[in-house]
Amino acid sequence: MSVHSQLPQLSVAGITLRFEGITALDDVSFDVQRGELFAIIGPNGAGKTSLLNILSRVYQPSHGSVLFEGRDLLRLKTHQIARAGIARTFQNQGQFPLTSVLDYLLLGRHIHMRSGIVLGGIYLGPALKEERANRAYCQHLLDLMGLAPYRDFPMGSLPYGLQKRADLARALAMQPRLLLLDEPVAGMSLEESRDLAAVLLDIKEQLGITQVLVEHDMAMVMGIADRVLVLDFGRVIAQGQPAEVQANPAVITAYLGQEVQRAPSPGSVAHS
Amino acid sequence: MAYFIQLAFAGLAQGCIYALVALGFTIIFKSSGVINFAQGEFLLVGAFIASVATFEWGLNFFLAVFIALLITVLIGVLFERFALRYMIGRPAFAIIMITIGLDILLRTGVVMTGKANERPPATPYGIASGVNYGGVHFGENALWTILVTLICCVALYIFFRYTRYGLAMRAAAIDQEAALAMGVNIRLVYALAWGIAAAVATIAGIFLAINVTTFDSTLGSIALFAFPAIILGGLDSIPGAVVGGVVIGLVQLLTQGYESHIANFVGIGFDTITPYLLMIIILLVRPYGLFGTRKVERV
């Protein structure tokens, strides 16, 4: 796929984040093309989640710029990124433990629905129509993601892996053009990770949604990413296609005999 | 001018009472993050028991005070141990309400004894005694209030600075987990916090009761003014609590004193809300107060 001929959908330039004497991110720059599956990896504390927090407008960087579809993303407040077309999944679950899976997905439909207190209170009429349509949509998503039996279960009652899947479904319900995934397979078993990796590929190939993926699991990342960015101590130490990054000595050094050395080549048996 | 000094003096004394209550709030807050809405009733219970001990049991003033202290400290420590301990990690509303529940129980408990109407306060000196100087009456109670508050402040300062347990409390206030890891007995810290808070509230209650000449079950409602005091001073600052209390006392008395001059403008009872107005302004302008640390629940 020739990605270089288009203008990047996401353009991150010189992002620096400092707080309480720590430089979490130092002059980070990269581009993401539309429809790409872009991975950000790095050892613990490398600043990956901080970067994601900046992109989802929870943090404000000390320096730098971010352009999303040509517009200045840093101008936006947290709640505005959803309407701008960006959806983000959460690293840890447990944000909405009492909300049912269906209601959680419907929350994802918030920006696509209109009724307020008055219409909602009357319910019959526009609100009901809206609810019906959106519930059908969410049901469809639930079916696709294999979550239908858990539709009315509170999120907190689900096993961790299913929670993350439901979270992804919620993000998809937002109909984003850019999906930010925060360690989507953290805490999952090998089989669950493989399933999810397949889902992410489906999202890319069938829905064409751009994905920026922060992850630890090298094997999974190398298997599905188009390009990879490696962070260490807040700095970019490598960027490019998975194979080149994997072979990069600086990357190997950064991980220092941890996951890089244990990352299986395609076709070999699982890592421990 | 004498009028102003009279007001300022009264404000200072009143402020000391607020300071003592605010101290209790802050000490509990620092150790466990809880705001104890029942603090006012410790005032009431303390003054009540001292009064009953003096007039009904015929005890000596200091003995009566000692018993009052004992009982309120016991109540505080027991409540912390058997109720509050289980509320750790619960939402703020629930914790606020459980202390309000204690507040209701304590106040109604006092009312139910049937002896809480127009009680005379326990006092070692005449209510109206004092010295006059330069046209200003320096009431003995007010003088003692200020002095005892000062002593309490100094005592607490020494306690926190130089004793093992004070150090333990300070460590726990900074980082509970780390303190726990260092072997600090957190249970003791909680108990101490509530005990100290109850004790200073009792002392405040005794002075307050003398100040109002006769008291009833509403004595504790004055503690509500300590909220503006701790916000002014900074929720997690002990010196802030004292300064905040004194400032609120001064503001209130001065407003009270000059209210009549601007009565057409502000009507009656303006002094009941000046502390709150001040508090709202502080929350908008400098939410962590004069001495608090810069981290406040503000969107």
Place this chain on the structure above:
Amino acid sequence: MSNATSKTTRSAVSGFPSTPLGLLQTARGRVLLLGGLIALCLVFLFGGDNWLLILNVVMIAAMATLSLNILSGYTGLISLGITFFMGIGAYTAAWLGGPHPFFPGDPVGLNLSIFIWLPAAGVVAALTGALVGPTALRLKGFYLAIVTLALVFIGLYLFKNARAITGGPQGRIFPTPSFGDLSFSSPTPVFGVLLTTNQWYFLLLTPLLALMALFVHNVMRSRAGRAFQAVRDNETGAAIIGVNLFQAKMSAFIFSSFLAGIAGALWASYPGGYAEPNTWNLILAIQFVAAMLVGGVASVWGSILGAAFVFGLPLALDTFSLIPQSTSNTGLTSGDLSAILYGLLIILFMLFEPTGVIGFIRRVTSLIQRFDERAKVKGGVKANASEPVELES
């Protein structure tokens, strides 16, 4: 949820149809609805003035508790200041609907119809909420609680000083509903039937409360309500998903204040039609908070239940002289006993069941429900075959 008749949306927790018309679909729902209506009719006809009075007070208290639940229960914004908004509503109603001043110095009154003063009470309270909101809603947790507490005292000060409207510390008369020739306070026969004041109020309050309850229930299961609850559960998460936090909080605040204003107007009008500024004090506000917490946070039924507990029970004890002889000798009032009662209730519920009676019921039924469901899912039900969620109105 694999239930045979699952064309209806069912509550995830109790399996019971959660929509009003859904209730009509099941036999169980129909029976309950019918039973409820019959009970109401029986009470209305044969309950007697004492019981009707208690029920009426409980219903007005339930409205106030419901308004508080919207703000604190569903949206998570701690408020000790409900009586401020109730007072604003009450005095608006008094101004618009109260009797024309007779003597000089009487408080104002325009003697307008209930169709004006009752909604206006809500509207003015809502506007006040809109004014106060931007300042108050910047704060969270304890700070918000303290500011709402300050509001109560500021309210008391304003009410005591605005003599022209409030009658000053002595208080004033509040409007009672009247429709044409019929005035609730001294009812005349209508179509040959003579009802008591309490019966007329019952006729007014029951549908009004039902309407409010239904409205709130609807809001909470639609977009706005989901946003409120998301704000309560996790603000940052909600914002990331696209909820405008400030807008959501303001909406909840205004909605809550609207209902509080209406409840306030009714609270002042009934049963005595007379109230003084000190009515809108902190103690009353805390009673409503207690009602919400004991009955059930974020629950419509919980609001009603809690109001029954905190306001109905003491009133019933008093009315029917159920206080044991021994305590009444010490000059104890039922007010003291009920204070002890709900002080204890608060502590016990906060310790053991912070979501109130309703929360307790939910937990028990959900436990049973999930045990059931787990058995079914474990049996290998594949994830694709559930029927679509058909929404009933």
